Amino acid sequence: DIVMTQSPDSLAVSLGERATMNCKSSQNVLDNSNNKNYLAWYQQKPGQPPSLLLYWSSTRESGVPDRFIGSGSGTDFTLTISSLQAEDVAVYYCQQYYSLPITFGQGTRLEIK
Amino acid sequence: QVQLVESGGGVVQPGRSLRLSCATSGFIFTNYGMHWVRQAPGKGLEWVAVIWYDGSKTWYADSVKGRFTISRDDSKDSVYLQMASLRADDTAVYYCAGAAAAFIDSWGRGTLVTVSS
Numbered sequence: 001d002i003v004m005t006q007s008p009d010s011l012a013v014s015l016g017e018r019a020t021m022n023c024k025s026s027q028n029v030l031d032n033s034n035n036k037n038y039l040a041w042y043q044q045k046p047g048q049p050p051s052l053l054l055y056w057s058s059t060r061e062s063g064v065p066d067r068f069i070g071s072g073s074g075t076d077f078t079l080t081i082s083s084l085q086a087e088d089v090a091v092y093y094c095q096q097y098y099s100l101p102i103t104f105g106q107g108t109r110l111e112i113k
Numbered sequence: 114q115v116q117l118v119e120s121g122g123g124v125v126q127p128g129r130s131l132r133l134s135c136a137t138s139g140f141i142f143t144n145y146g147m148h149w150v151r152q153a154p155g156k157g158l159e160w161v162a163v164i165w166y167d168g169s170k171t172w173y174a175d176s177v178k179g180r181f182t183i184s185r186d187d188s189k190d191s192v193y194l195q196m197a198s199l200r201a202d203d204t205a206v207y208y209c210a211g212a213a214a215a216f217i218d219s220w221g222r223g224t225l226v227t228v229s230s
Binding site for chain 1: 160163172175
């Protein structure tokens with residue numbers, strides 16, 4: 001199984017500042033045949049189900065603000081929120097869908113400083 | 114719009130069975146692979162099972178293999194999770210989730226399963 005490890009576990013950032021969180025996979029999730037990274041990011045706000053933010057490591061889901069930026073390839077990935085808004089308080093999960101079983105990182109909790 | 118609505122959760126004794134249902138609407142069900150993902154209280158997300166868009170294949174997490182069965186009824190746009198030999202560590206909110214492509218793109222609100230004597 002591919003193990004996903006996120007860092008940090010929690011993060012406090014001031015409104016309007018940049019928030020950066022990382023995700024590392026124990027195996028490569030880049031498919032060289034199509035040059036796609038099988039990596040998604042989900043946001044889970046308190047009391048709500050997760051929602052899809054990004055897929056193929058950097059493609060924003062429809063309706064997701066452009067302050068959410070995904071980057072990375074292979075085994076190392078980053079989610080950046082360029083200018084933190086109050087509504088971004090949530091837990092963020094990375095997930096690989098390169099191989100079954102699908103696996104999630106343990107989550108990064110984002111709070112306002 | 115896309116809707117996934119889970120039902121069937123509740124309190125069940127260890128060793129007993131429970132069947133979860135997920136009714137969907139707002140998308141072409143037969144184009145979607147369907148997943149179950151669970152979240153224990155205060156914990157992270159754990160993928161449980163998937164059934165292919167055409168029902169041809171299923172796959173399970175090791176933690177539930179041999180105890181849980183995922184199925185779908187395309188005539189009802191619904192997916193199910195039959196859970197047997199339930200244990201305390203199966204206690205979680207169970208989310209139904211859909212995937213038009215390789216990744217999960219839609220989620221239900223979840224149903225809580227509590228395994229306790």
